[in-house]
Amino acid sequence: MIERKKTQDDAASLASLKPFRLVKFFSYSGFAVFLLFTLVLSWIISNHAKKVLLERSEAYAFVVAENLSHQVFQQFVLPTVVRYGKIALRKPEQFARLDAVVRNATHGMRIQAVTIFDSRENIISYSTVATRIGRTGEGGIEYRKALAGENNSVVRSTGSLLNLLPGARPISSQLSTFIPFRQYQSNNQKGDVIMGVIEVVQDLSEDVVAITKLQGSIILTSMLIMSGLFAVLGFIVARADRIIDARAEERRRLEQQLHQSQRLATLGKMVASVSHEIKNPLGIVRSTADILGKRLKSVAPGNEHLAEIIVEETGRLDGIVREFLDFARPQEPKMAPVSVNEIFNKILTFMAPELERHNIILETSLPRDLPQVSLDQGLMHRACLNILVNSVQAMPEGGKLAVETSYEKATGMVQLAVTDTGGGMSLEKQGHIFTPFYTDKNRGTGLGLAIVKNIVDSHQGTISVDSKEGEGTTFTIALPIG
Numbered sequence: 165m166i167e168r169k170k171t172q173d174d175a176a177s178l179a180s181l182k183p184f185r186l187v188k189f190f191s192y193s194g195f196a197v198f199l200l201f202t203l204v205l206s207w208i209i210s211n212h213a214k215k216v217l218l219e220r221s222e223a224y225a226f227v228v229a230e231n232l233s234h235q236v237f238q239q240f241v242l243p244t245v246v247r248y249g250k251i252a253l254r255k256p257e258q259f260a261r262l263d264a265v266v267r268n269a270t271h272g273m274r275i276q277a278v279t280i281f282d283s284r285e286n287i288i289s290y291s292t293v294a295t296r297i298g299r300t301g302e303g304g305i306e307y308r309k310a311l312a313g314e315n316n317s318v319v320r321s322t323g324s325l326l327n328l329l330p331g332a333r334p335i336s337s338q339l340s341t342f343i344p345f346r347q348y349q350s351n352n353q354k355g356d357v358i359m360g361v362i363e364v365v366q367d368l369s370e371d372v373v374a375i376t377k378l379q380g381s382i383i384l385t386s387m388l389i390m391s392g393l394f395a396v397l398g399f400i401v402a403r404a405d406r407i408i409d410a411r412a413e414e415r416r417r418l419e420q421q422l423h424q425s426q427r428l429a430t431l432g433k434m435v436a437s438v439s440h441e442i443k444n445p446l447g448i449v450r451s452t453a454d455i456l457g458k459r460l461k462s463v464a465p466g467n468e469h470l471a472e473i474i475v476e477e478t479g480r481l482d483g484i485v486r487e488f489l490d491f492a493r494p495q496e497p498k499m500a501p502v503s504v505n506e507i508f509n510k511i512l513t514f515m516a517p518e519l520e521r522h523n524i525i526l527e528t529s530l531p532r533d534l535p536q537v538s539l540d541q542g543l544m545h546r547a548c549l550n551i552l553v554n555s556v557q558a559m560p561e562g563g564k565l566a567v568e569t570s571y572e573k574a575t576g577m578v579q580l581a582v583t584d585t586g587g588g589m590s591l592e593k594q595g596h597i598f599t600p601f602y603t604d605k606n607r608g609t610g611l612g613l614a615i616v617k618n619i620v621d622s623h624q625g626t627i628s629v630d631s632k633e634g635e636g637t638t639f640t641i642a643l644p645i646g
């Protein structure tokens with residue numbers, strides 16, 4: 165039965181954890197999606213930026229190349245043909261002339277290189293990069309397209325985000341634009357004859373680096389923001405985890421307490437009925453032993469102590485049974501104004517011979533002006549007696565017993581303190597002493613302090629213990645006066 169209840173409880177606490185786990189799962193996966201989204205977004209943005217850059221650069225290059233082709237035709241081809249009859253770039257003065265025209269036309273225009281291919285064969289007749297002049301076969305598909313009359317361009321790039329890292333190869337990007345080099349008619353209109361191909365190379369590295377950096381900083385910024393959010397979420401989750409753990413722990417504790425008190429209640433009922441059954445026969449045994457003792461005196465003198473033992477032991481048994489009954493059937497307190505000092509005086513008078521026998525010095529501080537307290541005299545007598553008996557038992561070799569009462573006006577509480585110079589208790593032990601049946605005495609029931617606690621509780625009071633091993637113990641009861 166209990167087992168089944170436990171699994172039910174486990175299932176219930178699992179069910180209450182489920183939504184939280186779901187939230188956790190969604191938060192984490194949400195972050196993963198967000199990260200992916202940021203990466204894709206940064207990629208789209210930078211790609212778009214690169215595309216726009218290329219389109220603009222290409223358009224710019226076409227304009228530059230067109231202008232260049234016009235200038236070269238007007239200022240080099242025409243004058244040279246007029247002057248020399250034909251174009252021969254091998255001649256230094258012709259080359260120098262062309263070079264001057266090209267450099268003039270592209271001056272300050274962010275053009276890295278200009279190359280002119282011949283139309284008859286794939287040979288470089290002119291280039292601002294001196295080493296390329298005279299090479300053959302370098303014009304690829306773009307050259308052929310331009311020869312066929314089509315403006316076109318190609319990008320040559322190396323490097324990516326990773327090349328931004330220190331020590332990596334720098335990013336480079338070149339846009340090569342190819343246009344046909346045409347003859348111009350006298351009205352400045354382009355003619356159909358294609359004399360060659362002009363290649364204009366722009367260096368876009370700087371712009372591409374800037375765009376890649378932008379991409380990097382988008383990723384970096386969102387990662388930073390996300391790790392911040394992630395840390396906050398982690399913190400919240402950890403906290404929630406702790407709270408849930410603490411609640412589960414608290415629940416377990418309460419359940420344990422409940423089980424414990426249920427067990428004790430059953431046990432109490434059993435103890436009460438057994439004790440009740442024992443009480444009567446015990447009384448009969450005791451009085452019979454009394455009578456027997458008297459008879460033995462005359463029948464078998466010298467054996468009276470046997471009967472005395474029975475009387476003594478039945479007395480002790482009676483005490484135990486009474487303790488069991490006190491514990492198992494706690495009485496409702498019947499309150500009436502009583503002087504706590506009077507209760508102590510009565511008990512101490514009764515215990516005086518016992519104290520003397522154990523060499524215990526008594527010190528009392530029972531102020532006369534102590535206000536009366538509304539309590540059940542019989543029950544409180546029992547509680548104080550139990551504490552005093554424990555103190556005496558803690559000092560078998562003698563010691564000092566201090567009994568003190570006081571009134572604290574601020575809290576409206578009367579305090580009863582009993583201090584002994586006995587063996588004291590460890591902290592661990594102090595945690596157990598109010599538990600029923602906890603005892604370390606051979607003939608103890610372990611119920612004395614449990615009964616005291618019940619009585620104090622029923623008076624809305626508190627009981628505390630302060631003890632040090634080898635030094636002594638103080639029990640303090642605080643009771644509200646009204």
Ligand SMILES: Nc1ncnc2c1ncn2[C@@H]1O[C@H](COP(=O)(O)OP(=O)(O)O)[C@@H](O)[C@H]1O
Pocket residue numbers: 550554555558584586587588589597602603604605607608609610611612613614637
């Ligand atoms: N004044 C004290 N000094 C040292 N130990 C004490 C004192 N009072 C109680 N104890 C410890 O608390 C235990 C429980 O006390 P109690 O409930 O009265 O049961 P019992 O007296 O039958 O053992 C005792 O066995 C003892 O170990």
Ligand SMILES: [Mg+2]
Pocket residue numbers: 550553554608612613
């Ligand atoms: Mg005791």
